[in-house]
Amino acid sequence: MPLGNLTSQFFANVYLDELDQFVKHKLKVKYYVRYVDDFVILHNSKERLNAYKSAIDCFLKEKLAVQLHPDKTRIFLISQGTAFLGLRIFAYHKLLKKNNIKKFERKLKGLCAQFDEKKSDYDKIYDFLEGWVAYSRQANAYALKNRILKTAQEKFASEFSTKEYNRYLKLLKTSH
Numbered sequence: 001m002p003l004g005n006l007t008s009q010f011f012a013n014v015y016l017d018e019l020d021q022f023v024k025h026k027l028k029v030k031y032y033v034r035y036v037d038d039f040v041i042l043h044n045s046k047e048r049l050n051a052y053k054s055a056i057d058c059f060l061k062e063k064l065a066v067q068l069h070p071d072k073t074r075i076f077l078i079s080q081g082t083a084f085l086g087l088r089i090f091a092y093h094k095l096l097k098k099n100n101i102k103k104f105e106r107k108l109k110g111l112c113a114q115f116d117e118k119k120s121d122y123d124k125i126y127d128f129l130e131g132w133v134a135y136s137r138q139a140n141a142y143a144l145k146n147r148i149l150k151t152a153q154e155k156f157a158s159e160f161s162t163k164e165y166n167r168y169l170k171l172l173k174t175s176h
Helices: 006-015 017-026 046-064 098-116 122-136 142-155 162-174
Strands: 031-035 038-042 082-084 087-089 094-096
Touching: 006 017, 017 031, 017 038, 017 046, 038 082, 094 098, 098 122, 098 142, 122 142, 122 162
Parallel strands: none
Antiparallel strands: 031 038, 082 087, 087 094
């Protein structure tokens, strides 16, 4: 099955549910996050993390016939933060990775250029911004998000997306 395919993601989640149960209920890990086949465990003790790693590696080999990737499994201090799903995760906050912000800005600039050249409509930009705002909510990026949205509002003040229009109509219908 191709990587990234929704079916492969679904089966990875079903298959690795046993890992989730093991980590949460047997190891009693407090800060554990998994997305498909990637996961992060946060703890301030390297010794505890090494113990978790050994226990998880044994569990995966014995129960699920898979193993931790030797090159992708790392243990380091939480103060350094860790990259996960486009974020830099620290003990008490999460930041968007700089290269993801730059990639977003390049894509938005390209969409704006297409819009200015009448090669694209506002709906495409609206959808892109809506997706990015949902993603950026996962991080401590309030000022960045507001700066970008303010700039977009100024540039597209006279535009109205089909989605916005349909929501407006729906509100009108339900308010009567």
